[in-house]
């Protein structure tokens with residue numbers, strides 16, 4: 684699905700990613716953990732193609748294509764989707780409108796016709812129900828006045844409607860109470876499919892009780908310094924990151 688090789692990236696002239704390697708196959712869920720400031724959000728931003736991040740070395744291949752050569756919209760249409768750690772508010776744009784526009788842009792890129800209004804509404808209502816969100820969320824401006832938990836649910840709602848090939852979730856668990864965490868986790872688990880991959884970035888082991896990854900990686904100081912299976916999360920929970928950092932600095 685995606686192959687990241689020796690990726691280097693700068694933010695505001697400072698090198699944050701320092702030779703990162705990661706390969707994710709279709710159907711796999713990978714989790715990235717790591718201390719604050721390690722570069723986790725920078726990695727997700729670079730993959731999504733956000734402005735202000737300068738790639739200074741390495742390569743990223745997404746389904747055989749050079750991802751770094753693609754515009755933000757092209758990446759989205761190709762099936763790479765990022766749920767932000769801090770979802771943006773878009774005043775004046777209704778949630779339902781954004782969902783429909785995004786879905787139709789994706790269909791257009793694939794040469795498919797626009798979705799008919801009744802089919803779209805049926806799809807969206809079904810997904811809203813799954814995320815335990817009220818229909819009124821459709822007619823509110825995107826994320827405006829949403830609580831932290833509602834924003835995170837809304838991010839997953841977008842994924843359920845748009846069905847990305849690679850979903851990147853940056854700290855989707857931060858600020859969620861346990862009930863909201865379960866709903867969000869169920870949403871993510873329902874995305875699990877043989878032809879889809881998920882990259883979860885999280886600070887806490889707790890999320891991984893609900894969404895069980897196939898692989899866990901520790902990102903520290905711009906590099907992946909350790910990889911393992913789900914038991915690594917428990918080890919990190921118990922011992923912290925310091926034992927891994929010793930000798931790497």
Ligand code: ADP
Pocket residue numbers: 694695699717718719720721722723724725726735
């Ligand atoms: P993490 O998500 O692992 O906590 P980040 O990727 O957000 O870490 O940040 C890594 C480093 O890059 C931090 O030192 C942070 O201050 C810096 N950084 C990230 N984004 C920006 C930005 N937009 N402007 C300036 N510095 C940034």
Ligand code: MG
Pocket residue numbers: 719720724
């Ligand atoms: Mg952080």
Ligand code: MG
Pocket residue numbers: 723724725768854
């Ligand atoms: Mg972050």
